[in-house]
Amino acid sequence: MATRRALHFVFKVGNRFQTARFFRDVLGMKVQTGPRGAGARGWVAGAAALHWPKKGTIGCVLNLRWRPGRFHNLVCLTWYSNFLIRFCGMRNLKRAAKLPVMGMTPCFLKSPLGSEYPWRTEESCLKPYDGKWSKTMVGFGPEDDHFVAELTYNYGIGHYKLGNDFMGITLASSQAVSNARKLEWPLNEVTEGVFEIKAPGGYKFYLQNHNPPQSDPILKVTLAVSDLKRSLNYWSNLLGMKVYEKSEEKQRALLGYADNQCKLELQGIKGRVDHAAAFGRIAFSCPEKELLDLEDLMKRENQKILTPLVSLDTPGKATVQVVILADPDGHEICFVGDEAFRELSKMDPEGGKLLDDAMAADKSDEWFARHKKSKASG
Numbered sequence: 001m002a003t004r005r006a007l008h009f010v011f012k013v014g015n016r017f018q019t020a021r022f023f024r025d026v027l028g029m030k031v032q033t034g035p036r037g038a039g040a041r042g043w044v045a046g047a048a049a050l051h052w053p054k055k056g057t058i059g060c061v062l063n064l065r066w067r068p069g070r071f072h073n074l075v076c077l078t079w080y081s082n083f084l085i086r087f088c089g090m091r092n093l094k095r096a097a098k099l100p101v102m103g104m105t106p107c108f109l110k111s112p113l114g115s116e117y118p119w120r121t122e123e124s125c126l127k128p129y130d131g132k133w134s135k136t137m138v139g140f141g142p143e144d145d146h147f148v149a150e151l152t153y154n155y156g157i158g159h160y161k162l163g164n165d166f167m168g169i170t171l172a173s174s175q176a177v178s179n180a181r182k183l184e185w186p187l188n189e190v191t192e193g194v195f196e197i198k199a200p201g202g203y204k205f206y207l208q209n210h211n212p213p214q215s216d217p218i219l220k221v222t223l224a225v226s227d228l229k230r231s232l233n234y235w236s237n238l239l240g241m242k243v244y245e246k247s248e249e250k251q252r253a254l255l256g257y258a259d260n261q262c263k264l265e266l267q268g269i270k271g272r273v274d275h276a277a278a279f280g281r282i283a284f285s286c287p288e289k290e291l292l293d294l295e296d297l298m299k300r301e302n303q304k305i306l307t308p309l310v311s312l313d314t315p316g317k318a319t320v321q322v323v324i325l326a327d328p329d330g331h332e333i334c335f336v337g338d339e340a341f342r343e344l345s346k347m348d349p350e351g352g353k354l355l356d357d358a359m360a361a362d363k364s365d366e367w368f369a370r371h372k373k374s375k376a377s378g
Helices: 016-026 070-088 174-182 228-238 288-300 338-344 351-361 364-370
Strands: 005-013 133-139 148-154 157-159 166-172 188-191 194-198 204-208 218-225 242-247 252-256 263-268 281-286 304-312 320-326 332-337
Touching: 005 016, 016 133, 016 148, 016 174, 016 351, 133 351, 166 263, 174 194, 174 204, 218 228, 228 242, 228 252, 228 263, 281 288, 281 338, 288 304, 288 320, 288 332, 288 338, 320 338, 332 338
Parallel strands: 005 148, 166 204, 218 263, 281 332
Antiparallel strands: 005 281, 133 148, 166 218, 188 194, 194 204, 242 252, 252 263, 304 320, 320 332
């Protein structure tokens, strides 16, 4: 399975400014963001703006149009609501038509909600940050040959409850250790030469105090599993990962698609895996022709498919095919067609500036303080 690649891990962030400082100034990553993504995952360095629908459209990421027939329209709204929950972290969707519209400028996919809420209302003007969100990619190099982090920021959410599912990312970087000490970011030496550090929101990273043995400093992502044997069968036998290390005694296994790629570490825990609200997603790519076979395999094995194979458009860019799965513990796994994704994941040289501009324009904290409100907790 050497043709498959580990791409990125999705983090939901509440404090955008401290998170950017951690990934850029402490870890030493750079903003990779350009116009990219599958469907409504087109974004620019965290910049976002609200947009409103035209009459008679439902405009979800499949570019569906409002058509006669209640069943068709119900399917469209249900699909779109599920999309918002899974991709954007919006959990409270009791009335999907009440949500404002998402959009990223200047290269975004507008997503009008449809004829049930086609016009701006006085109430919506009083809540300018409802549904406003953005995504930014950061890493040590281009996603073509580096594992990167996808930072999802919802303007109206200030905190996400952590579960026990994500156990950390390990990277080799003496420079990151030096940066943390210089910036007085708390470090805890867990073993000789390995330091635990937490990103805003509580996400754990483990810094090895030496230079990376490969071009990408990110070595592995560690996820909790409740049954190591069952998880190994899923990730190795079904998803085709090579087992590099395995310890029954320590209840851990290390897997990957290639020697020079970021690895996946499965760590057994006692009890169930709790994803809470901060649950993320790990993404891989594979040749586009393998996606349908992968989906068919999961169907035959009665495994969970969160999003069936779908083609998602980004205006002016390649159409990307995506299928989203879930392992036996509910970890979300996104597979994208490699050929088109490489075009969409090209590094944007203006990404850092665009992120800085977007953060400077973000007045959500001031707005909530002025109205004596607190941002929601995810």
